[in-house]
Amino acid sequence: MSETPELDDVFGTKPQEAPLGLVVEGSLSSGLTVKLDPRFAMEKLAVGRYVVIRGQQTGRRFFGIITDVALGATNPDLARRPPQPEDRFAAEVYRGGVAYGIMHVSPMLMLDEEEEEPRPVKTIPSHFSPVHEATPADVERVFGAEDATHFHVGAPLDMEHVQVNLDLARFVERSSGIFGKSGTGKSFITRTLLAGIIKAGLASALIFDMHNDYGWTVRDEGGREYKGLRQLFPDGRVSVVTLDEETSRARNSKYDRVLRIGYQEIEPEDVEMLAALLGLSDVQTGALYYLRRQLGASWIAKLLELEEAEEELRELVESGRIVAGTLGAIQRKFEFFRRMGFLVPGKGDDVVDDIFSRLNMGVSVVLEFGTYGNTLAAYILVANYLTRRIHQRYVNQKNRAAGGKADEPKPLVIVIEEAHKFLDPQVAGHTIFGAIARELRKYNVTLLIVDQRPSGIDDEVMSQIGTRVTCLLDNEADIRAVFSGVSGAATLREVLARLDTRQQALILGHAVPMPVVVRTRDYDKEFYAALGVVSEEDLGRKAQEGIDTLY
Amino acid sequence: MGMDEQEALIGRVTRCSTRGFVGAVHIPKPEVPTFGDFCLAEAQEGRSRVIGVIYDISIQDDELARQMAIAKDPTREQLADTQRARLVPVEYAALAVGYHKDGAYHYTLPPQPPLTMATIHAMSAQEVRDFTERLDFLPLILGAPQIPVDDLLAAALRTAAATRPEEVRRPYLVRAGRACARLLGRDLPRLENLIHSLQP
Numbered sequence: 001m002s003e004t005p006e007l008d009d010v011f012g013t014k015p016q017e018a019p020l021g022l023v024v025e026g027s028l029s030s031g032l033t034v035k036l037d038p039r040f041a042m043e044k045l046a047v048g049r050y051v052v053i054r055g056q057q058t059g060r061r062f063f064g065i066i067t068d069v070a071l072g073a074t075n076p077d078l079a080r081r082p083p084q085p086e087d088r089f090a091a092e093v094y095r096g097g098v099a100y101g102i103m104h105v106s107p108m109l110m111l112d113e114e115e116e117e118p119r120p121v122k123t124i125p126s127h128f129s130p131v132h133e134a135t136p137a138d139v140e141r142v143f144g145a146e147d148a149t150h151f152h153v154g155a156p157l158d159m160e161h162v163q164v165n166l167d168l169a170r171f172v173e174r175s176s177g178i179f180g181k182s183g184t185g186k187s188f189i190t191r192t193l194l195a196g197i198i199k200a201g202l203a204s205a206l207i208f209d210m211h212n213d214y215g216w217t218v219r220d221e222g223g224r225e226y227k228g229l230r231q232l233f234p235d236g237r238v239s240v241v242t243l244d245e246e247t248s249r250a251r252n253s254k255y256d257r258v259l260r261i262g263y264q265e266i267e268p269e270d271v272e273m274l275a276a277l278l279g280l281s282d283v284q285t286g287a288l289y290y291l292r293r294q295l296g297a298s299w300i301a302k303l304l305e306l307e308e309a310e311e312e313l314r315e316l317v318e319s320g321r322i323v324a325g326t327l328g329a330i331q332r333k334f335e336f337f338r339r340m341g342f343l344v345p346g347k348g349d350d351v352v353d354d355i356f357s358r359l360n361m362g363v364s365v366v367l368e369f370g371t372y373g374n375t376l377a378a379y380i381l382v383a384n385y386l387t388r389r390i391h392q393r394y395v396n397q398k399n400r401a402a403g404g405k406a407d408e409p410k411p412l413v414i415v416i417e418e419a420h421k422f423l424d425p426q427v428a429g430h431t432i433f434g435a436i437a438r439e440l441r442k443y444n445v446t447l448l449i450v451d452q453r454p455s456g457i458d459d460e461v462m463s464q465i466g467t468r469v470t471c472l473l474d475n476e477a478d479i480r481a482v483f484s485g486v487s488g489a490a491t492l493r494e495v496l497a498r499l500d501t502r503q504q505a506l507i508l509g510h511a512v513p514m515p516v517v518v519r520t521r522d523y524d525k526e527f528y529a530a531l532g533v534v535s536e537e538d539l540g541r542k543a544q545e546g547i548d549t550l551y
Numbered sequence: 552m553g554m555d556e557q558e559a560l561i562g563r564v565t566r567c568s569t570r571g572f573v574g575a576v577h578i579p580k581p582e583v584p585t586f587g588d589f590c591l592a593e594a595q596e597g598r599s600r601v602i603g604v605i606y607d608i609s610i611q612d613d614e615l616a617r618q619m620a621i622a623k624d625p626t627r628e629q630l631a632d633t634q635r636a637r638l639v640p641v642e643y644a645a646l647a648v649g650y651h652k653d654g655a656y657h658y659t660l661p662p663q664p665p666l667t668m669a670t671i672h673a674m675s676a677q678e679v680r681d682f683t684e685r686l687d688f689l690p691l692i693l694g695a696p697q698i699p700v701d702d703l704l705a706a707a708l709r710t711a712a713a714t715r716p717e718e719v720r721r722p723y724l725v726r727a728g729r730a731c732a733r734l735l736g737r738d739l740p741r742l743e744n745l746i747h748s749l750q751p
Contacts, residue, residue: 038729074733074736075736075737075739077739078739081739081740081743083743083746087747089721089724089725089728089746089749089750089751090728090743090746090747092725092728093725093728093729093731093732093746093749094732094746096729097728097729097730097731097732097733097736098732098733098736098739098742
């Protein structure tokens with residue numbers, strides 16, 4: 001390494017140890033094959049770890065990630081003619097001679113000798129370039145230092161003291177996704193990232209909190225309590241709006257307002273997304289628009305017979321524009337609205353404007369569903385209802401800002417869970433969520449989708465997802481979906497399928513310079529402290545200290 | 552010539568080529584020369600020394616020996632006389648596996664063979680250890696025609712291992728086995744046999 005002292009300044013000196021192996025074949029598209037040095041125990045390797053390859057022709061350094069480990073033999077007959085089981089000497093001779101270990105490495109970044117910043121790879125190292133384990137200094141170099149917009153999300157595998165810092169500005173710039181089977185810690189990672197975004201003040205978040213995971217105290221499966229976002233930012237940067245006052249009160253969670261939606265505010269477009277859940281046929285869905293036009297703003301109240309409309313409805317049927325059966329079916333299926341306590345007769349209140357103005361002032365809003373979270377239709381109805389209207393306001397303001405008549409709206413990240421219900425290929429084409437995902441950041445609004453079935457999400461939407469944070473997935477189709485639209489990422493599938501079930505995630509895409517497997521940061525007192533939260537005990541102690549010094 | 556070297560003298564060259572040489576000795580000692588031993592023969596007026604591995608030891612018969620073999624009740628004196636006092640030498644053939652010149656070992660055929668009557672010495676344990684530290688002489692053995700290559704290889708490597716301290720013998724043999732495996736990887740049955748005979 002002595003011939004390139006400048007690189008050593010950048011990367012730190014390499015330990016003078018033998019390389020793991022040599023590059024023996026490969027391509028840019030399918031990755032490199034590395035023959036392992038027999039002195040190195042391949043059993044110590046793990047997919048997902050980083051290696052540094054020193055190019056032999058230019059001195060250029062290549063960063064790669066181990067994507068697979070395999071056994072090879074110079075003679076294919078060896079598999080049919082292995083040494084006797086008790087012959088340990090022969091086994092030892094064969095191992096490293098005719099039989100050897102192989103690892104597959106996906107090259108990700110390269111760094112020229114005179115360059116500061118690593119760039120994406122456009123070529124590969126030449127034959128027999130030595131491959132070394134990446135040192136903490138190498139990895140730190142790639143992920144940069146933590147600062148106002150680079151948020152520490154965790155540590156690479158086996159490098160506890162190295163920080164992986166996510167570029168939050170890029171994270172919110174495009175829609176992002178957090179995927180993983182249930183129970184793999186999606187909501188903890190989501191909460192961690194949201195805390196980072198809120199702390200950095202890069203965007204407001206509108207969180208449709210299906211399972212009461214984000215606002216106030218959260219319990220894990222072991223019953224331990226963790227602070228919600230509202231507690232992490234007690235200074236008003238996070239508001240909680242509840243749909244279910246009773247549950248929120250019972251949970252002892254603080255909320256800022258209650259969501260009420262007036263029947264008159266609901267439009268056929270809001271109901272259309274529920275068609276599959278309510279069992280509305282295409283004909284019935286089409287009839288909604290007609291009914292709205294004929295019955296006016298209080299169409300739902302009239303259909304639910306909360307308002308006198310018998311005459312009007314009979315006329316509609318008699319005019320032949322709607323079949324009595326269709327009308328009856330719609331009325332029956334609309335009974336669902338009666339069970340939704342947050343829907344109220346009349347016009348409702350100013351909740352949309354209120355939430356919009358909070359978001360636009362940089363206040364994030366957690367929408368707590370309480371018991372309604374168990375009703376998927378309620379979740380979809382409210383998420384769709386609010387998102388359409390708030391998005392519209394963003395579009396208006398953005399357009400006015402373009403004309404110099406208003407300020408740019410504060411960037412907004414909309415967090416939806418069970419995202420495949422909103423973005424499945426049948427509906428993604430014409431829902432507001434599909435539109436937001438596709439229009440990128442045109443109106444300063446992006447999505448953060450949290451989902452366990454990424455295969456259920458429309459391909460076109462998936463391909464627009466900039467950053468993917470993926471916990472363990474084992475369904476083949478889901479794994480494929482996560483990698484769709486990411487070039488060269490297919491080699492990472494083994495890495496993904498081998499993640500631990502907890503606190504491990506593969507992050508790839510827009511917000512990281514190269515894919516990385518992280519052990520995510522603990523969501524604990526240390527994390528609270530890093531966000532600047534003072535715990536109640538500490539407050540009490542400080543107060544006591546104050547008292548002690550006074551007297 | 553020191554005492555040790557005097558003792559290590561094992562004969563003189565009778566016949567040679569760059570591929571190897573044949574040495575002759577009157578009466579061999581029990582331990583030298585033996586199959587798979589390393590020996591040195593002076594060449595180029597002492598400027599280089601050819602390193603050979605002994606692969607064949609033979610004794611020619613003569614009329615007397617043939618008669619003695621069928622004689623009735625030969626006396627012990629007669630037998631000893633025929634065994635020891637005859638003028639037919641014990642001959643041994645060594646395969647050239649390298650040479651020593653200018654203070655370094657070279658692992659190729661020597662530039663010039665030794666001359667007739669050049670002295671042949673057994674290599675000391677230290678010399679064997681130094682020479683066999685690199686395993687580059689293996690191809691020269693493997694490529695030799697019409698000699699029991701595999702047996703020779705195993706014997707030479709065992710000789711080399713025996714010059715090393717106990718604790719590094721096995722690692723040395725593993726390393727040597729791997730080197731053989733690189734060269735013989737295509738022929739697994741043969742390799743298996745060779746490795747079996749390398750077993751420490």
